[in-house]
Amino acid sequence: MQKYQDTTKKVRRDQAVRLFLYLCAGFIAGILFSGGTDFLLSAEQESRRISPVATAAAPVLPQRHEAVINLNAASLEELMTLPGIGPAYAQSILDLRESRGGLRYAEELMDIPGIGEKRFQAIRPLVTCGPMP
Numbered sequence: 001m002q003k004y005q006d007t008t009k010k011v012r013r014d015q016a017v018r019l020f021l022y023l024c025a026g027f028i029a030g031i032l033f034s035g036g037t038d039f040l041l042s043a044e045q046e047s048r049r050i051s052p053v054a055t056a057a058a059p060v061l062p063q064r065h066e067a068v069i070n071l072n073a074a075s076l077e078e079l080m081t082l083p084g085i086g087p088a089y090a091q092s093i094l095d096l097r098e099s100r101g102g103l104r105y106a107e108e109l110m111d112i113p114g115i116g117e118k119r120f121q122a123i124r125p126l127v128t129c130g131p132m133p
Helices: 004-033 043-048 052-057 088-101 106-111 115-128
Strands: none
Touching: 088 106, 106 115
């Protein structure tokens, strides 16, 4: 009976070791087939690295810039360059401008649902309310 128990323990230990080795092999294979040596990059290389997945999936957006935009003369595309302003918000700005015959203060943007204090503070330095064209 003792010999049977010893054999059973040995078989279970061997199965556990085999499972551990399979898991390690799977982990190493996963690293090698997913790009390999990214974990070996230096700090400088890591800071310059661009993920191929992120760049492939990134949508084409209008180029962002730091120029001041006249809310009364800006086009839809120009408004979309502002941080946090996409096509829907840009169209809402155009609609607000048209309904009021122009904007007097940049703060009027907060009358648009969804443009709150936080979003407004992000775009405030980038906009002005100049004359209508």
